[in-house]
Amino acid sequence: MSKDISKTSTVQPIPSAVPPKPQVPPKIAETPKPAPSKLASNIKNFVRGGLAGMTATCCIQPIDIVKVRIQLRSEAGNKNLSPFSVAKDLLKNEGFFRFYKGLDSALMRQATYTTMRMGLYQTLTDYLKATKKPGSLLSFPEKCLISVTAGGVASIFGNPFDLALIRMQADGMLKPEERRNYNHVFNAIGRIVKEEGLFALWRGCTPTVIRAMVINFGMLGPYDECKERLRKYLGDTKQNALASSAIAGFLAAFFCLPFDNVKTKVQKMKKGPDGKFPYSGLLDCFIKSIRREGFTKLWTSFPTFYVRIAPHAMITLLMTDYLKNYI
Secondary structure (H helix, E strand, O other), X not given: OHHHHHHHOOOOOOOOOOXXXXXXXXXXXXXXXXXXXXXXXXXXXXXXXXXXXXXXXHHHHHHHHHHHHHHHHHHOOOOOOOHHHHHHHHHHHHOHHHHHOOHHHHHHHHHHHHHHHHHHHHHHHHHHHHOOOOOOOOOHHHHHHHHHHHHHHHHHHHHHHHHHHHHHHHHHHOOHHHOOXXXXXXXXXXXXXXXXXXXXXXXXXXXXXXXXXXXHHHHHHHHHHHHXXXXXXXXXXXXXXXXXXXXXXXXXXXXXXXHHHHHHHHHHOOOOXXXXXXXXXXXXXXXXXXXHHOHHHHHOOHHHHHHHHHHHHHHHHHHHHHHOOOO
């Protein structure tokens, strides 16, 4: 009987204490995202620069018009060059919105000039870096050369709007019968072409180009150079970017102001009773300004100019870096 039981009974398997691991399906290799094309990357350089410059201009416009009025007061022999006095007289005689007179011209100038200079600078920088060994940095002279090139080329495109801006800002200082009374930037551009000819849009282009080359020489190259040198102390931090932009802003203002002073006078000039302009060109304006006002007066309104240029440079540079996270 025991034999029968052994034949018919079956041994039940002991359940395992650890459940078997579920089979994991093999991972499917993700398709890598295609790298942005060089064209798309270059376009972004220009877009970031234009947006950054226009943002800075909206913040700095009131200071810019005070700076222009101080320069024109100095040219007229007025000894009261206090920015507070100029701002007070402007507010009293012409109203609050005069501080934003010519804002449309200023924005159009940024849309052309700053878009071009910031885009060219970054694009040329990327191109030169690609020709070097990975991880290599550009030398300071290379950065300065790119800065000067980008500023000079861009200023040619922006000169018509810069001319309209200067005239609209200076109009309130002219006698009522001498004022041009432009309604807006496109009215100014149209009337200049109609009344003075197409090439009048590039009046004062030489000092504008030189000014742009000088300001970018002090701004773009030094900014990148300062960031690289301060990196070992501050790292890639906001403090590094802020300190570097402040240094670049000061250098840009100091080197640029004499050329900005002359550019303002050349662009706003009108023919006298004898039918001649007061200045025959850039060098003539420099010489007459020094004889009439003194050499140091080329830096007239430097505190105001610094307050205008340095924050504008800082906002532009910092905004450009910030927008790299989104554009």
